[in-house]
Amino acid sequence: MMNNKFIKPVALKIVAFAIILIAPLYASASGGGALLQHAGNDVADVASLQRGARNFVNYCMGCHSAKYIRFSKLRDDLQLSDDQVQENLMFGAKTSDELMEISMAPADAERWFGQTPPDLTLIARSRGTDWVYSFLKSFYLDDRTATGTNNLLLPGASMPNVLWALQGQQEAVFHTTEKDGVVTEHFAEASYFEAFELVEPGAMSPEAFDQFVRDLVNFLDWAGTPEQLERQRLGIWVILFLFVFLIFAYLLKVDVWKDVK
Numbered sequence: 152m153m154n155n156k157f158i159k160p161v162a163l164k165i166v167a168f169a170i171i172l173i174a175p176l177y178a179s180a181s182g183g184g185a186l187l188q189h190a191g192n193d194v195a196d197v198a199s200l201q202r203g204a205r206n207f208v209n210y211c212m213g214c215h216s217a218k219y220i221r222f223s224k225l226r227d228d229l230q231l232s233d234d235q236v237q238e239n240l241m242f243g244a245k246t247s248d249e250l251m252e253i254s255m256a257p258a259d260a261e262r263w264f265g266q267t268p269p270d271l272t273l274i275a276r277s278r279g280t281d282w283v284y285s286f287l288k289s290f291y292l293d294d295r296t297a298t299g300t301n302n303l304l305l306p307g308a309s310m311p312n313v314l315w316a317l318q319g320q321q322e323a324v325f326h327t328t329e330k331d332g333v334v335t336e337h338f339a340e341a342s343y344f345e346a347f348e349l350v351e352p353g354a355m356s357p358e359a360f361d362q363f364v365r366d367l368v369n370f371l372d373w374a375g376t377p378e379q380l381e382r383q384r385l386g387i388w389v390i391l392f393l394f395v396f397l398i399f400a401y402l403l404k405v406d407v408w409k410d411v412k
């Protein structure tokens with residue numbers, strides 16, 4: 152019979168293991184605070200990926216490349232025909248074997264923006280989908296900057312608000328604090344951010360704009376890890392295999408141990 156001496160350490164280990172498993176979930180749920188909005192994209196949604204690819208080539212590829220992706224990969228994974236890719240997604244490239252590169256010279260970009268717009272193939276992996284989603288929705292008017300806008304998540308960003316015609320223009324409201332009768336404004340300080348106010352409506356409703364950005368982020372999510380669709384499909388088979396294997400392993404165990412009792 153098992154005694155307390157044995158049960159206690161085992162129970163402790165199980166509890167510790169559970170905490171190790173669960174703690175990161177809490178950390179990621181609370182991380183980022185109110186500045187980050189949930190992207191809520193779904194890489195299995197092919198229609199959304201197609202729209203995202205269209206949004207990307209039309210609104211981002213003037214400045215950003217996705218140079219680790221070939222147009223033919225778009226065709227295959229996003230279930231498009233060669234003609235659809237050529238007509239709707241390829242502007243500079245001649246054949247679909249080409250990479251999603253851009254023609255803007257890095258030196259020119261540096262002169263115009265102060266820095267070269269980074270390649271975006273891996274941006275959803277390095278920054279996270281929620282960050283990219285929130286970044287694209289967090290531009291606000293600020294006449295003290297060269298672009299006329301600022302960004303809550305990347306203060307002083309040299310990227311202009313390229314989606315303003317769709318989203319409209321928004322202002323950011325920040326808390327003021329008062330100490331000994333002195334009122335301090337905290338403009339552009341993320342930790343004092345309160346809310347955005349739309350001061351000029353864009354061509355899209357806020358819901359339609361959210362969907363536009365979600366599709367874009369979905370595309371970037373796929374671009375960073377194109378194999379994730381295949382991985383999920385395969386994962387189900389692997390788990391099924393392990394489950395069937397478990398049955399055999401259990402039967403074997405019963406057989407081997409049957410004489411020992």
Ligand code: HEC
Binds near residue numbers: 210212278
């Ligand atoms: C007119 C050129 C231009 C266009 C068009 C443009 N960007 Fe940018 N983008 C930039 C520049 C320049 C930076 C660097 C900003 C900085 O670090 O200050 C940047 C930075 C970014 C970053 C932050 C990268 C990081 O981790 O610091 C993201 C994300 C991004 N762009 C996404 C997009 C997306 C998505 C689109 C299309 C909707 C887009 N950009 C369109 C110029 C552009």
